[in-house]
Every structure is written in structure tokens, then in C-alpha cells.
Amino acid sequence: MAELMYWQGILRAHDEEMARDPLVFAMGEDIGVAGGTYKATSGLFAKYGEQRVIDTPISENSYTGIGVGAAMVGARPIVEIMSVNFAWLAMDQLMNNAAKIHYMSGGRIRCPFVMRVPGGTAHQLGAQHSARMEKVFMGISGLRVVTPATPRDAYGLLKSAVRSDDPVVIIEHESMYNLKGEVPDEEFFTPLEGVEIMRPGKDVSIFAYNISVHWALDAAKKLASEYGIDAEVIDLRALKPLDRAGIAASVCKTHHAIIVEEDEAPVGVGSEVMAIINEECFFDLDAAPVRVHALDIPIPYNHRLEKAAIPNAGDVIAAVRKMFGR
Amino acid sequence: MDATDQKRLLREMLFARRFEERCAEAYHERQIGGFLHLYPGEEACAIGVLEKAQTGSDYVVTGYRDHIHALKSGMDPKALMAELFGKEAGCSKGRGGSMHLFDPDVHFMGGYALVGGPFPLAAGFAKAIQLRGGQEISICFLGDGANNQGTFHETMNMASLWNLPVLFICENNLYGIGTAIERSTVEINQYKRVAPYGIEAAQCDGQDIDIVMAHAEKAVNYVREQRKPYFLELMTYRLRGHSMSDSGAYRSKEEVEEWAQRDPIGIYKRRLVEAGVVTEDEFHAMDKAVQDEIENEVVRYAIECPEPRVEDVTRYVYTEGGNNHG
Incomplete structure (x- = not known):
């Protein structure tokens, strides 16, 4: 490899x-x-x-x-x-x-x-x-x-x-x-449909894709070591068609869901995943699902403003802590 | 061209005219829905050009006024009419409609609603031909209105730069929807607009099928032999409105009447009568036979064949096995 x-x-x-x-x-x-x-x-x-x-x-x-x-x-x-x-x-x-x-x-x-x-x-x-x-x-x-x-x-x-x-x-x-x-050195193919569990966990499902998978993995490490929360990190990977069953399976297990995206919130991956969670696992939820997302603004040039516009691992940790009151 | 072929061409133009007129009737009877753009007045363009192409092998693409291009490419008129009636036996299985006719078996590649959209597609067919080392050419029919889209300029540049074997046919009917060409376009001679891209071009009468065929033969041979694009502008006129919902208020009666005198069927018929190829009686018999065929075979088939099953509404979004790999 x-x-x-x-x-x-x-x-x-x-x-x-x-x-x-x-x-x-x-x-x-x-x-x-x-x-x-x-x-x-x-x-x-x-x-x-x-x-x-x-x-x-x-x-x-x-x-x-x-x-x-x-x-x-x-x-x-x-x-x-x-x-x-x-x-x-x-x-x-x-x-x-x-x-x-x-x-x-x-x-x-x-x-x-x-x-x-x-x-x-x-x-x-x-x-x-x-x-x-x-x-x-x-x-x-x-x-x-x-x-x-x-x-x-x-x-x-x-x-x-x-x-x-x-x-x-x-x-x-x-x-x-x-x-x-x-x-891997040998030829292989990643499926064009389906989620992948990047880190199994039992307490909360963190849905992410592309760069936000890395924020979610960083957050999960800290959540485990510092707050005793065992997060499952799911790479959505295929955004269309979305894997409804894969999303539901994780939420039905953890009863908590966070969606992390680099994009703005309105009309996005987070809204869609949240809709699926509502449709598929409403009665399995122990808390309202939460979205972590960018601000709904054109991305600014200034480095401080730019940073403020885009979420990071810290925002994921904060959202999970708030959900669990820890 | 011998008398048999001349009579065949006259019949093809007559068939095209009667087919379109029958479509208009069916539209008024609400058997055909959506938008309907008809071809009367322009028959010599599609039929004349494609007479000189290798239909079935050369790739043909056009905009939404596409019925006659499809027929002359080799599409079964029954499959065409069935499509207009929204039937499963239609050339696009009732999913396309008048503006989206397809028959890949005869290399008729569509039928598109976005003005100027087929320019790059035609260049793409030519790119694939080039990669395969094939001898086919790609033929793109669009109107003068399409030449004010960015895709016209972008595609002319790339087609010339990469020596793509595309024959661009501009059917210049003097109006982009309802706006006269001199009110929308600085250079009204469309063939002059490709000169900056180094593309050979010509302009000719599009109402006289003999003139169209003479120019088309030269153009087709040029593209096939030189493996380079060519642009042929045909001066024509639609005798009906842009679509069925067009009152035609933007054109004077005198202008329409003047062009009606140059009806391509009238021109060709007079020539053949004068040359003794057909008599007036034979022409009327031909007309009757064409109308009978359309009514008794084509329209009857379209009425009698079944609609798509509602259960199949989501079929064809993806190919079967589109997620397969390896």
C-alpha cells in the first residue's frame, strides 16, 4: 500500500x-x-x-x-x-x-x-x-x-x-x-453510491463530506478523549443519489445527528440530510439534529473574515457538546 | 439526378409539408401538447443538405424545429408521430416530445430546446469521430438566432482550432423567434461571421433544393475530405409562426406573401413539370397518396399505440448499472 x-x-x-x-x-x-x-x-x-x-x-x-x-x-x-x-x-x-x-x-x-x-x-x-x-x-x-x-x-x-x-x-x-x-497498489473502484463509516461510534452521528470529513474526524478524537462522547463519523461521499438507508442506519443507532458542511446552510447538503433524518428516523431521535455550516455570505478576502465564515473542528465540538450538555 | 430521384425528392418535401400540417391539426385537437415548432417553407434545407450526406452514418443534430431533420435522417415517421402523441412507441418513448426527438440507430442525435446548445454537441460528435479515426462527419443545423449565443463563437473557435469534421448549416429564416435579424444582429450575413475563425463558408438560396444540394455536396465533401469544419448559410423563411402560439404579428402580410411565392415545393414542382418529369395530375395523385399515408398509417398508429406506464416514470434517470464499476 x-x-x-x-x-x-x-x-x-x-x-x-x-x-x-x-x-x-x-x-x-x-x-x-x-x-x-x-x-x-x-x-x-x-x-x-x-x-x-x-x-x-x-x-x-x-x-x-x-x-x-x-x-x-x-x-x-x-x-x-x-x-x-x-x-x-x-x-x-x-x-x-x-x-x-x-x-x-x-x-x-x-x-x-x-x-x-x-x-x-x-x-x-x-x-x-x-x-x-x-x-x-x-x-x-x-x-x-x-x-x-x-x-x-x-x-x-x-x-x-x-x-x-x-x-x-x-x-x-x-x-x-x-x-x-x-x-492500495492494486486497482480498485469506490462505489458511486453509499456512505462510508470513517469512524464507528455509538453516541452521535456526524455526517460530513469532502473537507468536512477531516474536521469531523478531528472533532471526534477530542470528543472521545476530553468529553467521553463516542462519535460516529460518516462520509456521505455520494451526494447524489444520497444514501437514505446509510444515513438512517447510523442515526437509528446513535439517536443523535450533526451535519457538517463547508457550504452555506440554506438549501444544501445539510438541509437534505436533515430532511432524510426527519423522514426516516424521527422517532429514533433523542435530540433535534443540528447543522454546522458556513455563513450565508459571499466569501470575504480578509483572512479573519474568511475564517469566521467557514466552520472548523471546533465548531463541530461545540455543537456536539451543546447537544449533550457537556 | 434522374427522374426517379427527382420525383422522390418532390415527394419527400411534400410529405414533410403535409406531416407538419397534420401535426398542427393534432395540436389544435390537443393530441399533441407542449410547444410545437413547424418547418413549412424550409423543407429544401434539411432535405437538400441531408440528400448529400450519408444519413445513418453521419451524425445529425439540430434545435427544436427538428421533425424533418429526423425524418430525412431515417427516422420512421410512425415513431416520430407517436412521440408527438406522447406514446411509448415514440422515438424517445414519450419522454422527449416534439423538441427532443432522438434516434441513435440512424445517428440522429436530437432535438434540443436551448438555442445554440447543439453547437458544442456537434463538435463533440466530431471529436469522438476523430478519436476513432472514423470517416463520418457531424452535421449541425441551427437557425440564425443561435449565432448570437456564446456557444456559436466558442465552438467555431474550437472546431477550427482542432480540425473537427463538422458541417454547420445555418438555416437563416430572418427571425430569431419574433425579432427581425437586422434588429438583433450587426452582421446579418451569417456566413461572414465565421471568417475570423478561419472556417470556409458560403451562402446560398435555401428555397431551391437544386441550389441547396449543389452547395451541400461541396460542403459535405470538403468536411469529409479535409477533416475540417465548414459553414453553409441557407436563406430561407418559415411560412408559419415560430411556434403554434405565435400570431406572427411582427411580419407584414406582404413579406409572408412574397416568400410564399418562393415556396420550395412550388419551385421544385414547377421545374419538374416544365422538364416533363411529372404532370400536374401526377403531382395531385402524389399529394393524395402522401396525405393518405400520413392519415392511415402514421396518425392511426400514433393514436392506437399505448402510452408509457406510469410505473415507469422514474425509469431512465440513470442507466441500469450506472453505479457498477470494474
Whole structure:
């Protein structure tokens, strides 16, 4: 088992899939000659050439559409959008075409399209480079939306996404490309559906995804050592479709639920998970579920203001302590 | 072209006209719902261009005024009418409707409602062809109104930059919905708008099918041999409103009457009569046979075949096995 960085997991998945299938190709801004803003496609241009590792002009909507069109006739595009904020420009092709083509053709046309986007806040990137758009993608019927929290899943989810015949959006994170973690040496696939229990526990279920999984794990450690609270940390991982049964199973066991997200609260992952908890486990709850989330503001530039806008492990600990009165 | 083919083309245009008129009737009878955009007046464009393509092999895509492009691509008129009637036997199993016709078996790739949306899809089909080393081409039919979308400029740039084999057909009917072209567009000659992208282009009469076929043959051969995009602008006119809910108040009676004199069926019929290929009596017999076929075979089929089962409403959101991998 090798220790890889998040970007290396993504790169390995690209490389294996491109070596296996000549119809797999990658496109995006600066992914080829420049090697990719986060190095996730570095070396592929030299290995596979400009026909399959395509540096695009800055035309997000249309190069996304070119990927969608290629997918509709049997190719397997991996389209990188340099920052999730730019994906707003590609929403027409993603939402109107990629997501709907299989349904509106009565299942006659498949769209095995993959979009990779780094989302989230990093360090003082300002309001137009700090979006968290999972709430938008997960509101679109026909898409699959997944988000890796570890190098292992950065690799395994891209592998599965390329093989899936559905359009898949993979939300990565600006701040996690250099995160290290164990990745098995043999080929494997992370499922595109289902939650994963990252830390089993009996007292409270903490639901998280992407970077907030790490906040939740940090919080769980402290909650155990300092407050005697045994938290279960669940990586939601697949945001669309959400794993209702997996969410319910954990809450029915712990009777307490916290949802932690880097995104703003209104209309988001937290609201949706809370709705599922209400629908599936209302009578199993010993306390009202709580959301830990970002402020509903455009992300500010100033480092103190930025920090104040985004939750952290401390906020998770505070929310759990309040719930348990400890 | 011999007399048999000439008669066949005349019949195809007549069939297209009568088919659309019958759709209008069915719409008024509420057998067809939604929005309905009909093609009368423009028949020589789709039929003339696709006469010179390898239908069934070349990929064809268009906007929402798509019935005749689908028919000439090889779609069964019964499957088309059944789709308009919302039936399971429709080309999109009743999930698409008039604006979303699909028949991947003959490489008719749709039917899209968003103006300008198919530009990048067409380039994407061409990208997949290029990756496979195929000899097919991609043919994209859109109206003049689409050329004011960003996807037009973005796609022209990439199609030219990457030598994608796409034939762009601009059906210039002088109106973007209800706004006259000179009120929306600085350069009203659409073929001139691709010059900055280094794309070969031409403009010709879209009402005379012989002229359309002559230009289309040259254009198709260019794209197939050079493996580069080409842009052909056809000057045409829709004799009906933009959709069924359009009163047409923005056009003068004189203008519509003037174009009615240049009806593509009238032009071609007169030519064939003068050349002794058909007689007036034969033409009337042909018209009667076409209308009988539409009524007795096509419409009857659409009325009699079953609707989709309500239990299947969620089918086709994802592919079966879309979460499978490995």
C-alpha cells in the first residue's frame, strides 16, 4: 500500500483509464502542456498526446458541451473545470444536456461524461474563487455527484466515474490536493453510491463530506478523549443519489445527528440530510439534529473574515457538546 | 439526378409539408401538447443538405424545429408521430416530445430546446469521430438566432482550432423567434461571421433544393475530405409562426406573401413539370397518396399505440448499472 497525495490518486486513475481505453480523453484549461493547476494531469500530455489530453480555450460551457457530445457517441471524456466557480458557466451544457439526455431520449442515448471540479475555500481567494456548489449539482436530476475526502477515494471515485454510463460530477477540494493517504497498489473502484463509516461510534452521528470529513474526524478524537462522547463519523461521499438507508442506519443507532458542511446552510447538503433524518428516523431521535455550516455570505478576502465564515473542528465540538450538555 | 430521384425528392418535401400540417391539426385537437415548432417553407434545407450526406452514418443534430431533420435522417415517421402523441412507441418513448426527438440507430442525435446548445454537441460528435479515426462527419443545423449565443463563437473557435469534421448549416429564416435579424444582429450575413475563425463558408438560396444540394455536396465533401469544419448559410423563411402560439404579428402580410411565392415545393414542382418529369395530375395523385399515408398509417398508429406506464416514470434517470464499476 503506497502513500499518495490526493492529486496523485487522481493522476493514477487518469493514467490507468487512458492506458486501458483509447476513447478515454481529458480536456480542460492548462491540463496538458502546463500539467494542470493542481498537477492532477501532469505527464499525461507527453504520454498520450494532444488528441487525448486537450488544452482548451477558456470557454467552459462549450468545451463541456464538446465533452458531452463525445460521450453521447461512445467516447469517455474527463472534463476538468479549473475552479468550481467557473462551472457556473458550464451549467447549460451540464444541466440541460448531460443530465437530461438519457431520460429525454427514453434511455436510448447514454452520456458517460465526467466533470472534475475543485471546490471550496482555500486561502483568501475571494468570493469568486471560493464557491461550494454541491447544492447546485445535487439539485439536478440525472447527474451523479460524488466528492472524495481522501486520496484513496480521489482515485477510486474517478475510476468508477469513468466506467459509469451516467454523467458524474466529482467535486474535489482546492485545499486537499496535497493531502496524503494510503491508496492500495492494486486497482480498485469506490462505489458511486453509499456512505462510508470513517469512524464507528455509538453516541452521535456526524455526517460530513469532502473537507468536512477531516474536521469531523478531528472533532471526534477530542470528543472521545476530553468529553467521553463516542462519535460516529460518516462520509456521505455520494451526494447524489444520497444514501437514505446509510444515513438512517447510523442515526437509528446513535439517536443523535450533526451535519457538517463547508457550504452555506440554506438549501444544501445539510438541509437534505436533515430532511432524510426527519423522514426516516424521527422517532429514533433523542435530540433535534443540528447543522454546522458556513455563513450565508459571499466569501470575504480578509483572512479573519474568511475564517469566521467557514466552520472548523471546533465548531463541530461545540455543537456536539451543546447537544449533550457537556 | 434522374427522374426517379427527382420525383422522390418532390415527394419527400411534400410529405414533410403535409406531416407538419397534420401535426398542427393534432395540436389544435390537443393530441399533441407542449410547444410545437413547424418547418413549412424550409423543407429544401434539411432535405437538400441531408440528400448529400450519408444519413445513418453521419451524425445529425439540430434545435427544436427538428421533425424533418429526423425524418430525412431515417427516422420512421410512425415513431416520430407517436412521440408527438406522447406514446411509448415514440422515438424517445414519450419522454422527449416534439423538441427532443432522438434516434441513435440512424445517428440522429436530437432535438434540443436551448438555442445554440447543439453547437458544442456537434463538435463533440466530431471529436469522438476523430478519436476513432472514423470517416463520418457531424452535421449541425441551427437557425440564425443561435449565432448570437456564446456557444456559436466558442465552438467555431474550437472546431477550427482542432480540425473537427463538422458541417454547420445555418438555416437563416430572418427571425430569431419574433425579432427581425437586422434588429438583433450587426452582421446579418451569417456566413461572414465565421471568417475570423478561419472556417470556409458560403451562402446560398435555401428555397431551391437544386441550389441547396449543389452547395451541400461541396460542403459535405470538403468536411469529409479535409477533416475540417465548414459553414453553409441557407436563406430561407418559415411560412408559419415560430411556434403554434405565435400570431406572427411582427411580419407584414406582404413579406409572408412574397416568400410564399418562393415556396420550395412550388419551385421544385414547377421545374419538374416544365422538364416533363411529372404532370400536374401526377403531382395531385402524389399529394393524395402522401396525405393518405400520413392519415392511415402514421396518425392511426400514433393514436392506437399505448402510452408509457406510469410505473415507469422514474425509469431512465440513470442507466441500469450506472453505479457498477470494474
